[in-house]
Amino acid sequence: MVTATRLAPFTRTRRTRRTDTLRALVRETRLDPSQFVYPIFVTHGQGIRQEISSMPGQYQMSVDMLAGEVTELRDLGVRAVLLFGLPAAKDAQGTEAYADDGIVQQAIRELKRLDPGLVTIADICLCEYTDHGHCGILTATGEVDNDPSLDLLSRMAVSTARAGADVIAPSDMMDGRVGAIREALDSAGYVTTPIMAYSAKYASAFYGPFREAAGSTPQFGDRRGYQMDPANGLEALREVEADIEESADIVMVKPALAYLDVIRTVRDRTDLPLAAYNVSGEYAMVKAAANNGWLDERRIVLEILTSIARSGAGIIITYHAKDAARWLREDRR
Numbered sequence: 001m002v003t004a005t006r007l008a009p010f011t012r013t014r015r016t017r018r019t020d021t022l023r024a025l026v027r028e029t030r031l032d033p034s035q036f037v038y039p040i041f042v043t044h045g046q047g048i049r050q051e052i053s054s055m056p057g058q059y060q061m062s063v064d065m066l067a068g069e070v071t072e073l074r075d076l077g078v079r080a081v082l083l084f085g086l087p088a089a090k091d092a093q094g095t096e097a098y099a100d101d102g103i104v105q106q107a108i109r110e111l112k113r114l115d116p117g118l119v120t121i122a123d124i125c126l127c128e129y130t131d132h133g134h135c136g137i138l139t140a141t142g143e144v145d146n147d148p149s150l151d152l153l154s155r156m157a158v159s160t161a162r163a164g165a166d167v168i169a170p171s172d173m174m175d176g177r178v179g180a181i182r183e184a185l186d187s188a189g190y191v192t193t194p195i196m197a198y199s200a201k202y203a204s205a206f207y208g209p210f211r212e213a214a215g216s217t218p219q220f221g222d223r224r225g226y227q228m229d230p231a232n233g234l235e236a237l238r239e240v241e242a243d244i245e246e247s248a249d250i251v252m253v254k255p256a257l258a259y260l261d262v263i264r265t266v267r268d269r270t271d272l273p274l275a276a277y278n279v280s281g282e283y284a285m286v287k288a289a290a291n292n293g294w295l296d297e298r299r300i301v302l303e304i305l306t307s308i309a310r311s312g313a314g315i316i317i318t319y320h321a322k323d324a325a326r327w328l329r330e331d332r333r
């Protein structure tokens, strides 16, 4: 190591921070809209674009309103969407989740018609579709029944793949779901459809606004029996390993901000593409503070997304996707 005899007036690190262009030259992490995934909530009906009160700037929308969305996303360079559905009716088995004319299936067909290059990702979970709001079906005593749930989740995966989904993203946290879904996709002929597994998905209070948006709050109990305990980091590695063994193509950590250490550890342990989900509560906190004038939304959002990327996530699922893409474009000018 070379020791400087004299550091003044600049230390070595300050020398490379002097100008915008020098800072850009030595920058380690760069954001690009092509790494963002934008979540969309679709609902039955026509002409519906209903703002979600706890997520200002996010909407539940009907299928006919997707065209505007697609144009905007393409223009901004955001090329992937994650779909959530609000069914016409809920029941104990979550029937609409795996109906070929279900709301998400309709939305995927429309999106692929409007923009074949747009990556459509189907979130696979029953909680939006069941009347009890749990992510699987229940036993007689009200426990989530793992294996029978796998059959329904697999049916949902095949049904969304048939509608044209480019990626299947199981978020239910049942044991063995990635393997079961892979088998079902393969035997239905969808051998080329990748699985993005919500591998380390924590039982988090940060999902609060999403449950309002998707109407998926559990009617009794909570999800701690199947989602992970926030205190556990090593267990995240076991979850990721299990999903990789079951042939996940992309793994995910969710939420992002309170779990940056988990993102980093997973990044260091696997060479698969890694996604992080910057969830609804993380978005809502920023919006609430920004709307009060308490912080600078643009700088905060880009700092947050940069931190998620720096911690090792190459794919970032975020409700800020469109704003961030716009700001990145402005910065480039």
Ligand code: PBG
Residues within 6 Å of the ligand: 123, 125, 127, 135, 171, 172, 206, 207, 208, 209, 210, 211, 216, 223, 278, 279, 280, 281
């Ligand atoms: C479905 C699902 C949830 C989220 C994504 N998929 C909710 C949950 O597990 O309760 C949360 C996304 C967010 O908060 O933005 N299981």
